Amino acid sequence: MPKIKLSDTAVETIREVCKTFGNKEGELINVLHQVQEKLGYLPAEVQEMIAQELNMSVAKVYGVVTFYSYFTMIPKGEFPISICMGTACYVRGAEQVLSEFRRQLKVEVGQTTPDGKFSLSCLRCVGACGLAPVIMVGEKVYGRVSPQQVKQIIAEYQEGCSSQSAKTA
Amino acid sequence: MDIINVTVDNKPVVVRKGTTILEAAKSIGIKIPTLCHMKLDDLSIENKPGGCRICVVEVKGRRNLAPACCTEATDGMEISTHSIRAINARRTVMELILSDHPSDCLVCAKSGNCELQDMAHQLGIREIHYKGEQSTYREDTSPAIIRELNKCILCRRCEMMCNEVQTVGVLSAINRGFESVVSPAFEMNLDHSVCTYCGQCVAVCPTGALTEVDHTGAVVRALADPTKTVIVQTAPAVRAALGEEFEMEPGTLVTGKLVAALRRLGFDYVFDTDFGADLTIMEEGTELLNRLTRHIQGDPTVKLPILTSCCPAWVKFFEHQFPDMKDIPSTARSPQQMFGSIAKSYFAEKLGIKREDLVVVSIMPCVAKKYECGRDEFAVDGNPDVDFAITTRELAALIKVSNIQFRLLPNEDFDNPLGESTGAAVIFGTTGGVIEAAVRTAYELHTGKDLPRIDFTELRGMEGLRSAVIDFNGLPIHIGIAHGLGNARKLLEEIRSGKSHFHAIEIMSCPGGCIGGGGQPYHHGNAEVLKKRQMAIYREDANKAIRKSHENPYIQKLYEEYLGHPMSEKAHHLLHTVYFDRKH
Numbered sequence: 001m002p003k004i005k006l007s008d009t010a011v012e013t014i015r016e017v018c019k020t021f022g023n024k025e026g027e028l029i030n031v032l033h034q035v036q037e038k039l040g041y042l043p044a045e046v047q048e049m050i051a052q053e054l055n056m057s058v059a060k061v062y063g064v065v066t067f068y069s070y071f072t073m074i075p076k077g078e079f080p081i082s083i084c085m086g087t088a089c090y091v092r093g094a095e096q097v098l099s100e101f102r103r104q105l106k107v108e109v110g111q112t113t114p115d116g117k118f119s120l121s122c123l124r125c126v127g128a129c130g131l132a133p134v135i136m137v138g139e140k141v142y143g144r145v146s147p148q149q150v151k152q153i154i155a156e157y158q159e160g161c162s163s164q165s166a167k168t169a
Numbered sequence: 170m171d172i173i174n175v176t177v178d179n180k181p182v183v184v185r186k187g188t189t190i191l192e193a194a195k196s197i198g199i200k201i202p203t204l205c206h207m208k209l210d211d212l213s214i215e216n217k218p219g220g221c222r223i224c225v226v227e228v229k230g231r232r233n234l235a236p237a238c239c240t241e242a243t244d245g246m247e248i249s250t251h252s253i254r255a256i257n258a259r260r261t262v263m264e265l266i267l268s269d270h271p272s273d274c275l276v277c278a279k280s281g282n283c284e285l286q287d288m289a290h291q292l293g294i295r296e297i298h299y300k301g302e303q304s305t306y307r308e309d310t311s312p313a314i315i316r317e318l319n320k321c322i323l324c325r326r327c328e329m330m331c332n333e334v335q336t337v338g339v340l341s342a343i344n345r346g347f348e349s350v351v352s353p354a355f356e357m358n359l360d361h362s363v364c365t366y367c368g369q370c371v372a373v374c375p376t377g378a379l380t381e382v383d384h385t386g387a388v389v390r391a392l393a394d395p396t397k398t399v400i401v402q403t404a405p406a407v408r409a410a411l412g413e414e415f416e417m418e419p420g421t422l423v424t425g426k427l428v429a430a431l432r433r434l435g436f437d438y439v440f441d442t443d444f445g446a447d448l449t450i451m452e453e454g455t456e457l458l459n460r461l462t463r464h465i466q467g468d469p470t471v472k473l474p475i476l477t478s479c480c481p482a483w484v485k486f487f488e489h490q491f492p493d494m495k496d497i498p499s500t501a502r503s504p505q506q507m508f509g510s511i512a513k514s515y516f517a518e519k520l521g522i523k524r525e526d527l528v529v530v531s532i533m534p535c536v537a538k539k540y541e542c543g544r545d546e547f548a549v550d551g552n553p554d555v556d557f558a559i560t561t562r563e564l565a566a567l568i569k570v571s572n573i574q575f576r577l578l579p580n581e582d583f584d585n586p587l588g589e590s591t592g593a594a595v596i597f598g599t600t601g602g603v604i605e606a607a608v609r610t611a612y613e614l615h616t617g618k619d620l621p622r623i624d625f626t627e628l629r630g631m632e633g634l635r636s637a638v639i640d641f642n643g644l645p646i647h648i649g650i651a652h653g654l655g656n657a658r659k660l661l662e663e664i665r666s667g668k669s670h671f672h673a674i675e676i677m678s679c680p681g682g683c684i685g686g687g688g689q690p691y692h693h694g695n696a697e698v699l700k701k702r703q704m705a706i707y708r709e710d711a712n713k714a715i716r717k718s719h720e721n722p723y724i725q726k727l728y729e730e731y732l733g734h735p736m737s738e739k740a741h742h743l744l745h746t747v748y749f750d751r752k753h
Contacts, residue, residue: 044355057338059362062354066343 006045013038014046018053025056028064032071041075069110077112077119079157081105082136086125089133093146097133098122100147104154117157173244178251189217190226190237190248201226201250202259204266204288205324206238207373207694211631212653212680216329216373221322222262223288227252234258256292263292268299269347270376271319279377282691285322306350311360313382313539314371318350321378327351327370334680335654337486339364363489363751367482367654367678368536368687373694381536381688384557385567391528391556392435398520399528400438401431402508402587405446406534406598406683407561409705413690413698414565415575420701422709425580430568431532432581441583442531443590445508446597446606448727449479450718452744453501454610455735457673461615461646464672472497474649474664474671477603479503481541482678484748486654491661492750500745504597505531505538506547508587509554510743515731516587524552531558534598534686537678546746560688589723592623592716595709600652600682601628601635602706604675608639608648609717616642623716629707631681631700634659636671649674652682 006014017034021027031050036042042065051058065071083089083098098120102108105118112119128134131143135153142153171186177194184193194201205221208214217239225234229247234255242248249255267289274280306318323342328351331340339362343352353362371379391399412421431439456475463471476498478484484503487494502510508531513524520527531538535558541547542555559567568575583589593609596602605628612620627637628648633656639646649671651657657676663669679685684702685692692698715721732740 047354057332057341057354059338059341059343059352059354060332063341063343067345069345 004043004045006049010039010046011049014049015053018050023053023055025054028054028056028061029068032061032065036071041072043073043075072110074110074112074119075116078117079137080119080121082121082123084124084126084128084132084134084136085122086129086132088125088129092132094133096147097135097145097150100150101135101154104150118154173242173246175242175244175246175248177248184242186241188242190228190235190240190242190246191224193242194226194237194248194250199250201237202288202291203238204284204322204375205326207324207326209680209692209694209696209699211696211700212633214330214334214680216324216326218325221266221324223259225255225258225262226250227255260292260294263289263294264297264299266322267294267297268301269303270322271303277320277377278380278383279320279374283377284375284693302347304347304350309358310382311358311364311366311540312543313366313536314359314364314368315380315382316359317378317380318352319378320376321351322376323349323351324375325351326373326375327379330369330373333655335365335367335369335486335678336658337363337365337367337654340370365482365485365489365654365678366537366540366687367486369679370687371536372679372685372687372689372691381560381563382539383563384539384559385563385570388530388557388559388567391530394528397526397528398437398522399435399530400440400512400516400587401436401530401532402440402442402445402505402512403427403431403532404442404505404534404538404598404683405595405602405706405709406686406689406702407532407564408709409598409684409702410534410689411561411565412575414562415568417576418701419698420705422705423575424709425582426575426578428583429578429581430564430573430575433573433578434567434571436530438584438587439581440508440512440587441590441594442504442508442533443594443597444587444721444723445504445506445511446479446594447591447718447721447724448507448511448744449501449504449597449603450593450606450610451724451728451735452507452740453477453499454607454614454718456499456501457607458611458615459736461672465644474647474669474674475499476673477607477675478746479597479603480537480676480678480683481535482537483654483657483676485537485540485751486657486678487661488749488751490658490752491665492752494661494665495748495750497664498748500747502547502744502746503541504594505533505541505555505558506746507744509542509547511727512587513549513552513554514743515727519586524549528556529554531555532561532564533558534561534683534689535679536560536687538688561686562688562690565690586723586726589721590713591718591721592710592713593718594721595713596706598683599629599703599706600677601630601650601675602682603677604628604648604650604673606718607673607675608646610719612639612641613717613719615644618642620717624711631703633680646673647671651675652677653680654678 047061051061135142182197201224204223207216219236219239224237226237227249228235309316328340339353408424412423478498509529517527538558542558547554593606605625635650681699685699
């Protein structure tokens with residue numbers, strides 16, 4: 001695994017978050033949650049530093065990161081795409097929409113395209129069941145999405161149009 | 170109320186509150202089957218994740234079955250350990266475990282010693298009704314330990330040993346559901362991790378998921394090579410445990426038979442690591458006295474306490490975890506490496522052969538010794554001082570494959586000159602032994618007087634952390650002892666914070682010391698076995714004619730003929746070492 005060097009701000013962020021939670025081992029999940037929120041993902045180097053700050057083994061940290069699907073070691077794309085797999089969306093064809101995204105982007109769920117533009121994930125119910133099936137790109141919600149629309153949605157972002165730039169999570 | 174009444178299989182039993190169903194049943198001779206559970210009494214080691222569910226029993230009035238290993242008995246509880254429901258559940262659980270386990274028992278390294286195999290037999294499993302996907306993982310090979318996770322049943326004993334007992338923290342359960350597996354962080358190889366190769370994970374693994382790297386083939390090939398002189402050294406703890414592999418009572422001393430077996434295997438000279446241990450005492454004891462004397466004279470640069478350095482897992486532990494303190498341990502090499510170094514210099518010269526034509530094999534209770542003998546600093550021009558280290562278990566396998574009836578062997582003696590040893594060297598095999606041996610010699614060298622007594626019982630025992638004050642003729646010497654790396658960590662943290670008041674500390678990585686080493690016959694969770702081995706070691710010491718290292722005539726001769734005096738330049742070159750910072 002190639003090593004990345006954490007930036008000074010990243011180091012400071014991790015240290016701060018750990019401190020907020022009293023550098024307690026028992027707060028690991030909270031720490032991971034906040035660090036991922038701030039840095040976008042949890043690469044090995046981040047986990048190593050968290051382990052050091054909380055005085056626990058990095059194997060245990062990795063154990064927790066891999067246990068919960070929420071945590072990711074892969075950086076989210078510039079435009080993170082989430083497909084709702086809640087009951088309503090599912091019965092109205094979310095799976096076909098997801099397959100089409102996988103086919104078009106050539107990535108699996110949890111992965112990011114090599115150019116770093118798109119990442120693909122699933123989520124459970126965004127509370128817009130009336131619009132099922134629902135997908136989100138960044139914070140923009142698309143309703144009643146059909147597989148045929150997928151190409152069009154991707155194209156919106158591929159042109160690098162900043163006006164529609166979705167905020168990364 | 171401290172006492173409660175329960176019935177197990179209709180038998181009444183009175184137990185203390187807080188007792189588990191498993192223990193309550195055991196107290197009246199009912200052995201509920203367990204798989205993930207493991208308890209080593211006296212060592213405060215227990216694994217009861219309640220994960221495997223083999224130990225489920227039926228409790229009257231309770232809706233679901235109770236896991237006996239982690240359910241407390243309560244007053245009036247009526248327990249059935251072999252109701253139809255309990256037996257069916259147990260079998261189902263077992264079949265589910267087996268449905269994701271390779272069925273290559275015939276060619277598995279653990280065959281015949283496998284707790285999963287035994288359990289399948291005990292439960293009478295004849296068919297696995299559940300067919301499904303099987304886990305497949307790559308095999309991870311390191312210098313000492315092989316991880317074959319297809320065979321892992323997720324009992325998590327290894328994880329408990331690695332984290333709670335040893336505080337090394339290499340292994341953890343990762344991923345979720347069917348993908349769960351025990352692994353180092355980021356699924357890296359063991360040899361990229363901070364693993365110390367103590368082998369305690371191997372010692373407790375119920376299946377063939379964790380085993381030692383097998384070097385018996387290489388040893389057999391060396392023995393068959395007519396151009397090589399092959400010599401062997403055997404560690405002290407081996408003689409107190411090898412008999413178990415041949416259905417002898419734990420604690421049976423088999424020194425004479427061990428020598429006879431090695432001779433029949435074809436070794437040209439059968440020597441004793443105890444010789445190396447006596448040599449270690451000469452060097453380490455002298456180093457201790459040097460540091461003490463300088464300390465008394467007020468030298469502020471002197472580092473105290475001195476820490477023993479015989480244990481390769483302990484050495485790797487502090488190199489990774491406490492590199493800032495790497496100048497505190499004694500620089501003396503371990504007995505295995507001292508022996509190898511002297512064998513390939515002094516002894517090879519005596520025989521008039523080149524070191525490349527001499528093969529040194531060691532029989533060790535340890536898997537870390539495999540790693541130690543491969544360290545670069547213990548080789549001359551790429552030729553290692555010790556060529557192969559095999560475990561007690563591997564030796565037993567060699568004896569069996571060579572058609573030697575071990576129990577019928579006569580008692581034979583070690584060869585000279587590297588086979589002569591003292592009682593002080595024998596006790597290196599147990600916690601407290603190295604420091605007792607050092608005290609016997611350091612006392613006499615320091616005071617110039619004969620020891621009024623040889624047995625320092627205050628240094629003996631099984632407690633994880635012990636301390637004692639030994640009177641060196643008016644000078645109180647504070648001694649600390651730790652076995653298990655978690656206990657060692659506590660003492661190291663004290664030293665780091667300047668709170669330690671010890672002059673000398675003995676550290677052994679494995680619970681019980683080398684008698685409980687990762688290469689010993691499997692104890693299968695029975696701590697009594699370790700105690701019996703320890704008693705055997707002290708018996709061997711008591712029966713020795715010479716019990717102080719500096720009185721070993723061949724050690725004296727080695728210094729006269731070859732080394733000069735302890736800590737001489739030549740001794741430094743051959744018998745001492747340096748440590749590395751492996752953290753940065």
